[in-house]
Amino acid sequence: MSSIMVVGGDRLKHITxxxxxxxxxxxxxxxxxxxxxxxxxxxxxxxxxxxxTDFINHNMAKVIKEKAKKQEKPIYFVKHSWSAIQKIIRREA
Structure with a gap:
């Protein structure tokens, strides 16, 4: 099973x-x-x-970054565009 967490973004249906x-x-x-x-x-x-990054408050970005670091999870900050997201997921594959 491949699992990913997406933080931010109001409507993610097309990205999902x-x-x-x-x-x-x-x-x-x-x-x-x-x-x-x-x-x-x-x-x-x-x-x-x-x-x-287009749809997140600053405190949430800070907290999720700290949690990712604590759990040693890779975290990437991207714009709400498929091309930006695709670059990251191809790097992680």
Whole structure:
């Protein structure tokens, strides 16, 4: 099972579909604007984290970066575009 966490982004349906086509079967999405999301943990089985920089508050970006570092998970900050995301997932493959 390939697992990825996506943080930020309001509507990810087209990105989710494309990630599934790339083989990611478990896509965890955290809204980057709601302050309650800061409390969520990164599941152990997550391979890496994508942070959509266009749709995230600064505190959430800081907290998720700290959590990723603590768990030694790769984290990438990308714009809300498939071409930017695709570069990262191809690098991780």
């Amino acid at each position: 579909n494309r990630l599934e086509n790339e083989g990611y079967t478990d896509i965890i999405h955290l809204d980057g604007r709601k302050s309650s999301m800061v409390k969520r943990e990164i599941p152990e089985h997550t391979e890496f984290i994508l942070v959509i």
